[in-house]
Amino acid sequence: MASKAMTVNEALDRALPLGHPERLFESMRYSLFAGGKRVRPMLALAACELVGGDEAAALPVACAVEMVHTMSLIHDDLPCMDDDHLRRGRPTNHVAFGVSTALLAGDALLARAFEHVARECTEHGVPADRALRAVAELASAVGTDGLVAGQVVDLASEGADVDLATLEYIHVHKTARLLEAAAVCGGIVSGGADEEIEGIRRYARYVGLLFQVVDDVLDVTRTSEQLGKTAGKDIATDKATYPKLMGMDGARAYAAELVASAEAELDRFDGTRTEPLRHLAHFIAYRQH
Amino acid sequence: MASKAMTVNEALDRALPLGHPERLFESMRYSLFAGGKRVRPMLALAACELVGGDEAAALPVACAVEMVHTMSLIHDDLPCMDDDHLRRGRPTNHVAFGVSTALLAGDALLARAFEHVARECTEHGVPADRALRAVAELASAVGTDGLVAGQVVDLASEGADVDLATLEYIHVHKTARLLEAAAVCGGIVSGGADEEIEGIRRYARYVGLLFQVVDDVLDVTRTSEQLGKTAGKDIATDKATYPKLMGMDGARAYAAELVASAEAELDRFDGTRTEPLRHLAHFIAYRQH
Known part of the structure; x- marks a missing residue:
């Protein structure tokens, strides 16, 4: 898994070299290379392996999903959202670069994700119809059926009594949908058959929920130092978990x-091909931060 | 042109019906249906006509470009950006819906734009390779080579002495690139030949700059009521124009x-096919708001 993470980091580095305006690129790279676990890219690569695909074909969507994830972290941390100051043990993007640059870095990462899929899939011989399906899948995980919808309901629920159904809605949309899209996109660009893609989707839905349940447990049991972000915040804000x-x-x-x-x-x-996805499920379940 | 605008408005209405979470959709639709001139969609449709394409093939990119444009207006108006309170004669999105909803509505519109191109092009028989090229073109007009880059340099230039080169950089990226992408995407999905697409791109670059020059002139000569936004703001903030x-x-x-x-x-x-694009150039040059 460590070698896969290195492959992803190298691909991300190539996908977003420094450029002009420099401060914008620095801000984007600051969050993109903040020591993320790369769980989503690894799901994409593992799904590719599951259907017998070529890793090079899945790397573009793997990188794109991480760009989307990074954008969502930057925007969620903003003062008008969760107002978080610490992320992965470092100041959040807006603390380091200012609110306007952080917001724009997020926008640029989101756009770059789709540009990356469109250009790099073509470059690596992924058939256009597969790449286009991946664009639709990834985009749907961001907007009104995904991250944004989850964050809107999450913000609206702050300080309110939240039942399990609402909690599940928030997490399915804020967390699970993108993990699902990562795995599904990895399967799609690698030429997985429709019934294989649906199997991957079901696997990823369980893993997506699992991810959030473990996150909530860790928030209670670990310290801020261990987590690299403010621990105990859920209890302090009386958040439903x-x-x-x-x-x-x-x-x-x-x-x-x-x-x-x-x-x-x-x-x-x-x-023999299921090993990476099994390993990821265990990694997510038993991680300590 | 009025009938084209109506076609676009109907397509946008179908592209973004109300849904859950309601407040998010209301916020997205509030800005998407705020009486925009639909210049970008009309550029896409006119470019389609120029290369002898079918209007139905170009409508998805026409709608997507307007979603991207709307997102950029919402984010640019935010307190951490230009802090504008009036847009098209109505309170800006964050004044009407709050900052966090406005920011998220922008994110969702951006994602929806790409999802719309990917799904609707497939639906309307646009070959996947063309749709994928349109995704790349549109995405590149948003991020580090487009809107975001322009806004970053614009914000950094506030209160500073700005020369003509910097002014042109800002406008090429903030305004002209998306107008260019609109026309180019219209040509691409309609099956324009490479040399036709390049002709459309050159045309659109002139029109993109034109759009901003006229905007600056109108800011001086028209009242807020005539413009539907705060007039004279450029002079008041001593902005380079x-x-x-x-x-x-x-x-x-x-x-x-x-x-x-x-x-x-x-x-x-x-x-005979150049008429719509000629008309649009004149419309942009001689508009009064």
């Missing part, structure tokens, strides 16, 4: 159930 | 020169 609504044991049991369901989806695939 | 740097007569002469250059680019095309 899985531990709050299910209890800590309930949340942990739910996480275990989600891992099992995700793995079950992989059973229909060629066993 | 064409009239300031070239004098009013110089700016008007430059505009006339740009119209002539744009029209000259059309001379190589079939005469």
